[in-house]
Amino acid sequence: MSKSPRFRNVVLTLLVVVAGVLAGCSQQPSADALKGPAEEVSSAVRAASLAVDLRISDSTTAAAASTAADDMLGDVESATKEVHALSAQTQEERTLRNDVLAAFSSVSRALLHARDALSSSSNGPSDGQGKAQLSTVQGELRAATEQLDSLMTKAGIQ
Amino acid sequence: MKRLLGVALGILTAIGGFVDIGDLVTNAVVGSRFGMSLAWVVLVGVVGICLFANMSGRVAAVSGRATFEVIRERLGPRAGLANLGASFLINVMTVTAEIGGIALALQLASGVAYILWVPFALLAVWLVVWRVKFSIMENVTGLVGLSLVVFAVALFLLKPDWGALAGQAFSPSVPAQEGAGVYWYYAIALFGAAMTPYEVFFFSSGAVEERWKIKDLAQSRLNVLLGFPLGGLLSIAIAGCAAVVLLPAGISVTSLSQVALPVAQAGGQLALAVLILGVVAATFGAALETTLSSGYTLAQFFGWSWGKFRRPAQAARFHVSMIVVLLAGVAVLATGVDPILVTEYSVVFSAIALPLTYLPILIVANDPQYMGKHVNNRAVNIAGVIYLFVILVASLAAIPLMIATGAGA
C-alpha cells in the first residue's frame, strides 16, 4: 500500500515535467511571440498599399502590382498560421491572440480586394471606374494598417 | 578597334553576369532591413571574387586544368568527395533558385502564377545548354542582364539624401530594431552571395571552353577587375533602392515583387519593364552557369569528358548529369517551396562551402609544375591568405548564427 502513493507521485511529477516541456514547445502568445508575425503582416500591408499607390499614379503595371498583392497575401497567410499555432493559457493571452487574428483577417480581406481591383485595372487608371475602385481599396488597406498598428502599440509590440 | 570592342564586350558581360537571384534578393532584403549599413560586405566580397576568379582563370589558362580537376588532384578522393557533395548540393539549390527567379520575373511581367512558368524556364535553359555556343550564351545573357543598371538609374531618380546613405555605408552600425546576430547572419549571406563558389567553377571551366591562352590573361584580368566591381556597384544600388523606399515605409522584402516597387516608383512602367528584362536575363544567365557548373564539377571530379565545345554525344555523362540536375531543381520547385527562401538558404550554404573551394586554387596557383613562371606573386598570396582566413571565419560562424537567429527572422 505504501508503494502506491509514491508511484503516483512519481507519475505526477513526470506528467508535470512533460507538460512543462510541451508548454515550452508550443509557445504562448506573449508580445514576444507575436512580434514576428505582426511585423510580417505590417510590412505586407504597407507593401500592398505602396503597390496600389503606384498603380493609381500609373507607375506600375496591373500584372506587377497584383503580383505584389498576391505575394503579400501569401505572407499574411503564413503569419496567420504561425499565430494559430500559439496556444493561449490565460484569458488575457486569449484576448490578445484573438485581437491579433482579427487584425490579420481584416488585412487579409483588404489585400484580397486590392489584388482583385489591381488585376482588373488593366484598362489603365484613365478608366474612371477602375480608379475609384482602387481608391476604395486603398482606404480599406489604410484602415487595416491603422487597426494593426494601434493593436501593436497597445500590446507593446514594436 | 575590334580589340577595343572585344574588351568592352568582356567588361559589359562581366557586369551583367555578376548579379544573380542571390545577389538580387539578399541585397534587397538587407537594404530594406539594414539600410546601407552592410554595403561594406559587398565590397569585401567583390574584392574576394576578383582575387580568386582571376587566380582560377590563370590556372586554367596556363595549365589547361579547371578548378575541380585541381581540387580532386590536390585534396585526394575523400576531401574531394566531401567538397563535391557540398558544392553539388549548393549548385542544385542555386539552379532551383535561379529557375524560380526566371519564373517569378515572368509572373511579374504577366500576372500568371510563377509555377506555370517553371516548365517553360526549364525547357529554355536546357535548350541553351544543349545547343547554343558558349560565347553566344555568355555575351547575350550578360549584355541583356546589363539592363539591371536600371537600379542605379532608379536610385538617382529617387533623389535620396546621399549624405545619409553614405553615412550608413561608411560608419556602419546595427540598426536599433535588429539584433547583432541577425546583422552578422546577413553579412555572411551577402558575402556568400558575392563569392558563390559556382562562379569560380564556371569561370575556370569557361576559360577552358574558350581555350584561353596565356596571352588572353590580360583581357580576362581587365574583365574581372572592371566588370565585377561594377557588378558589385549594381548590387549596392539594389540595396540602396530598398533602403530609400522600403526601409522608411516599414516594408521588409520577402518577395521579388517588392524588389520592383522602388524602381517602379522612380521610373514608372518603362523602368519596370527594363527591370523585368534585366532580372529575366540575369537569372537565366545564372541558371545556365549553375547548371553547367554542376556538370563541370561532376565531370572534373570523375574525369569525364566535358564541355560545350564538344558535341553532346562526345560528352554524354556531362549532358546527362545536367539534365538530371535541371529535373531535380524543377522537382523541388514543384513542391511549392518559395524560391526566395531557397535563394536565401543557398547563399548561406555557399558561404559554408567556400574554404574547400578556395584553398586548393591558392595552393595550385603556387605550384610551378602547373604554373611555370606564372605562379602567384607575393601580393596576391598575402591577399589570398587573408581572404582564406575571412572565408574560414564566415564558414564556421554561418551555422551557429543560422540557428541562433532562426535564419535571420
Added chain:
Amino acid sequence: MNLSDMLGSDVLDGAGERLGEVSDVRFALDAGAGQLLSPARLVGIVVSPRTASSFLGYERQEISQPWPVAQLLRWRHRGSFLVLWEDIAVMGSEGVRLRSGFTAYDARLTR
C-alpha cells in the same frame, strides 16, 4: 599489390620499432626508346613520421608559397625520409618492415 594497399601503412625497422607511415611511393622511369613511356620501377617509399596524408608534397619540393600554408604542411611532415627498395624486407597487411641497417635518404625531389 595495389598502391593504395601500401599508402598509409605502418613502417617498422628491422627490430620492429615503428618509424612512421608510408606517405608516398617513388618511381623512376628509365629513359627508353619508343613513343610510349618506359616501364616505371619502384625506387622506394617516402616515410613520414607523423601523418600518412601526403598532403601536396610540400615537404619534398622547394615551394614556400603561400605563407603560412606551405610552412604548416611542411612542418607537419618534418622528418620525412626515403627508403630504397633494396632496404625493404616485407610489404604486407601488417605494414612495411625494413631490413636492419637500412639507410634513410633525404626525401626531397630535385627538379
Added chain:
Amino acid sequence: MSERKRVQPRQLHAAPSPAGLVLDAQLHLLDRQMLDVDGVPVTTVDDIELSGPEPNEEIPEGTAPPQITALLTGPVLGTRIFGGRPPSSRLIRIPWKVVAGVDTVVTLGVRADSMDASWVERWLRNHVIARIPGGSHEP
C-alpha cells in the same frame, strides 16, 4: 597511432638521383586526369597496380624492383574513400604500356572509345544522348 613509440633515423643521406623521370605516385599520379590520344578526358587515376611484391612474404635481397603494370579506375575509387577492396574482376585496368606521358595530366596513346574505362560514356551516348534531337551536332 601516435601513442606508439617511434624511432627516428639519426641522419639522412643525400638520395641517389635516377637518370630518368622521377614520379612520386601520390604527388604526381594519383587523382590526375587521363586524356586519350585526341585529348579527350577518359577518367582519373584512382589507383595503381604493381607487379609485386607478394604481400606478407619476405623479399629476397637482390629482387628486381616491382613495376607499375596498370593504372586502375572505376569502383576502386569507392574503396579508396570508404575502405575495403573491389573484386579484381570489377577493376578497370589501363595498362602502363598505353601511357604516353605524365605531366599535370596523364596522356594515353590510344583512343578513349577503344577502352573499357569509357563504357558508361558509350552506353549513355548510345542510349540517351543520341536519341535526343541535336545530340550529335556541332554546338
